Amino acid sequence: MLNFTVGPVQSSEKVRQIGALQVPYFRTPEFSELMLENEKLMVKFSKAPKDSRVVFITGSGTASMEATVMNIFNDNDKVIVVNGGSFGARFEELCLIHNIEHDVIRLEHGQLLTEELLASYDGKGYTGFLVNVHETSTGVHYDIDMISEFCKKNNIFLVVDAISSFLADPFDMEKLGAGVMITGSQKALACPPGVSVIVLSPEAVKRVENNNVKSMYFDLKDALKNGERGQTPFTPAVAILEQINARLKEIDENGGVEGEIARIAAIAEDFREKIKDLPFEIVSESMSNAVTPLSPLNVSAYDIFMTLKDEYEIWICPNGGDMKDKIFRVGHIGALTTEDNDVLINALNDMNRRGLL
Numbered sequence: 001m002l003n004f005t006v007g008p009v010q011s012s013e014k015v016r017q018i019g020a021l022q023v024p025y026f027r028t029p030e031f032s033e034l035m036l037e038n039e040k041l042m043v044k045f046s047k048a049p050k051d052s053r054v055v056f057i058t059g060s061g062t063a064s065m066e067a068t069v070m071n072i073f074n075d076n077d078k079v080i081v082v083n084g085g086s087f088g089a090r091f092e093e094l095c096l097i098h099n100i101e102h103d104v105i106r107l108e109h110g111q112l113l114t115e116e117l118l119a120s121y122d123g124k125g126y127t128g129f130l131v132n133v134h135e136t137s138t139g140v141h142y143d144i145d146m147i148s149e150f151c152k153k154n155n156i157f158l159v160v161d162a163i164s165s166f167l168a169d170p171f172d173m174e175k176l177g178a179g180v181m182i183t184g185s186q187k188a189l190a191c192p193p194g195v196s197v198i199v200l201s202p203e204a205v206k207r208v209e210n211n212n213v214k215s216m217y218f219d220l221k222d223a224l225k226n227g228e229r230g231q232t233p234f235t236p237a238v239a240i241l242e243q244i245n246a247r248l249k250e251i252d253e254n255g256g257v258e259g260e261i262a263r264i265a266a267i268a269e270d271f272r273e274k275i276k277d278l279p280f281e282i283v284s285e286s287m288s289n290a291v292t293p294l295s296p297l298n299v300s301a302y303d304i305f306m307t308l309k310d311e312y313e314i315w316i317c318p319n320g321g322d323m324k325d326k327i328f329r330v331g332h333i334g335a336l337t338t339e340d341n342d343v344l345i346n347a348l349n350d351m352n353r354r355g356l357l
């Protein structure tokens with residue numbers, strides 16, 4: 001199968017080889033060293049400020065979203081949540097579950113966040129802002145510079161779920177003044193699912209240390225303390241952390257984060273150029289390099305997903321809910337090439353000839 005979904009995505013040969021090996025014991029200086037290197041490279045690639053820390057959670061991206069909401073905010077906070085799709089809805093639900101006072105900027109699917117929308121939240125005493133910079137479910141990439149400016153002006157602590165855009169779109173944690181950035185192993189990190197990553201600025205670390213979290217597994221104080229010596233409080237997904245290490249080093253040796261963003265951007269651009277003559281409409285005005293959301297003009301989006309899967313051995317990403325028949329998404333993250341794009345385009349051309357588009 002050729003995988004154009006948004007995760008899990010295809011992994012490099014090197015990452016896959018690690019998956020075939022025995023899992024090593026991890027309470028060792030060698031594993032500690034690997035974890036400290038993972039932390040250093042994550043700080044480097046997210047452009048986090050000096051003295052930032054990184055926590056690796058064994059759990060999918062949502063685990064890190066939940067840990068962040070629980071550890072960063074408390075009764076003293078009043079938070080803005082951007083909800084423009086299923087991942088924004090997740091942050092809203094997490095605030096409800098954990099009793100974090102919040103107001104929601106509710107956007108239609110595909111709608112952009114604008115300055116006018118933000119203006120009504122100006123000077124209202126908010127202390128936190130939760131946003132999925134790339135709302136992967138609709139393919140909308142929000143204007144993070146605008147959000148950052150708004151947060152700086154209002155002295156609001158900014159939490160960015162960059163799970164699907166980290167390594168795909170430019171992101172400078174320090175320049176943006178973001179307190180937290182979250183990502184996951186199965187998106188552009190292109191490793192198996194199971195580990196998510198929270199990058200915490202020094203201000204975020206302070207928030208964690210002054211908070212009183214009622215959880216054992218999600219107590220980031222504990223994770224930070226263990227992390228000082230390159231360890232985790234509980235048994236982590238050891239092999240995936242080794243794969244993340246190989247992948248981070250692979251990126252570091254190939255032009256760093258800029259090199260990887262440029263590589264993914266080129267694959268996305270190549271695909272968007274080649275798709276032009278097919279009967280699809282590109283849905284969003286503001287896209288991430290990670291994904292192209294497409295709307296078929298004549299047929300069901302879900303049928304296209306099924307036919308590509310069953311007859312062409314290609315996975316694209318279907319949408320759920322009321323977007324099921326209207327939108328499908330093509331991912332550009334993971335170990336993909338422009339030749340892979342050709343295989344997908346050829347399949348779509350063939351479907352078009354068969355009258356299936």
Ligand SMILES: *Cc1c(COP(=O)(O)O)cnc(C)c1O
Pocket residue numbers: 007060061062063087132134135136137161162163164184187
């Ligand atoms: C994939 C993704 C997540 C995490 O989903 P999990 O299934 O929990 O890994 C969260 N936010 C965004 C924007 C995502 O793309």
